[in-house]
Amino acid sequence: MMLILGASEDQLPVYLEARRRGIPTIGVDMRTDRPAYPYADVWLPVSIKDHEGIVAALDGRRPTAVVAAASEAGLWTWHELSHRYRLPFRFPAAAARASLDKAAFHDVVRATGVPGYHWRRSADRAVLTAAAHDIGFPVVVKPPDTSGSKGITLVSHASELPGAFDYAARFTAPGGPLLVEEFVSGRNLTVDVFMRAGRVAFAGITEKRMVPGPRFVIGGHAAPATIGLAVRGRLVTAAGRLCRAIDLFDGPANFDVILRADGSFAVLEANARLCGNAFPLLMRHMYGVDTVAALVSMVLGEPFDLTPTQEHAGIIHVLASPLPGDAILTAVGGVTEARQLPGVVCCEVYAEPGATVHPFDQAANKIGYLVVTGPDPATAQVRLDAALAVLRLEFTARVPVGRLGQSTSVVVHSDSE
DSSP states (O other): OEEEEOOSTTTHHHHHHHHHHTOOEEEEOSOSOSTTGGGOSEEEOSOTTOHHHHHHHHTTOOOSEEEEOSOSTTHHHHHHHHHHTTOSSOOOHHHHHHHHOHHHHHHHHHHHTOOOOOEEEESOHHHHHHHHHHHOSSEEEEOSSOOTTTTOEEEOSGGGHHHHHHHHHTTSOTTOOEEEEEOOOSEEEEEEEEEETTEEEEEEEEEEEEOSSTTOOEEEEEESOOOOHHHHHHHHHHHHHHHHHTTOOSEEEEEEEEEOTTSOEEEEEEEOSOOOTTHHHHHHHHHSOOHHHHHHHHHHTOOOOOOOOOOOEEEEEEEOOOSSSOEEEEEEEOHHHHHTSTTEEEEEEOSOTTOEEOOSSSGGGOOEEEEEEESSHHHHHHHHHHHHHHOEEEEEEOOOBTTTTBOOOOEEOGGGO
8 A cells, every 4th residue: 555645735646646556545644624535545644744653553554655745744754664664665864854954955055066045044043133134134034844935034124033033933843943044036946856866857947926025935837937958957957966965866856946147046945755736737738747657656666757748838826815814715616617728737726615714825825726738838828817817716804803803804806816
């Protein structure tokens, strides 16, 4: 049986691929309301970070493969379990550390000679404040061990530091260290690679569509990123070098990169796993490369193919509430119509009407995706606009009034985003 760590919408494709192949699955997640829950043959309601708890819940059963996808939270467990059970693919400890600890990855970047930037880690806020002044504003404050934009703030003035420290501290261990980093201005790219035998077997580079504001939330991706072949070559070479430096000779990884106007770049973070946000789906429809299938084959010890068979353009558009506070998703319409439009390969809304939705200040607060492709970027954008025009998401903002906590409401449609 294949043990899959996590069961969110981003892990669902792994369950579906296993089911397509007739492979029984063991799903691990504390929550039973996850989208992949119905697709697991066995369910373990255990934290994906608790490898000992998972072993106890297995009660003597031995998985034939273990896999984590689209989240760093399960990477150390992937390492521990794959080695404990001596599985065909054993996830490397160095790759888990680099993904889970941003400071550790900064050390890897420096050691390999890949371009990085200034940063400081400390649990002492006075030290971090001094570092911010030394680096020069604006700076970025973040926890060292989170993903999905959780706890991140762009700080333009020293007076904003205490609030940024407090916000970052909400997402990490109490009293633990935080990071202050240089703000690197430029284009936000994702360099997504799949390694095989120490070489980059496949690479896809996208430009992130960032949500305005200080939280660095990703509202989508446009691909392929409009960069020259020489720049692309340098980015892919750097990604391969970093993968080898963290002992990831086989498997997926993605890197957050800032590309400056002069063609130089800085690598911000590493994630030694498949991208989330419907990224594998986009790669499959753009290039004909199924990275989910490759991942499943890899952990089973089977051969896999990563040869592109086509080349199109595409866009991922994240669906989320545009309101600044908690809201109620009051209506969903036009999903079927959007799916029938040319170029729409995915239109999914995971939240049901009546669900409480949170402001889109981190990736976990998304409620769905639109994924479109086209023969070129302009056509892909036209197709996205057409889909958004028929998709209707209505949100009611809840604003407490008075001591009884009554509320008032406003309605926002998806085409007003």
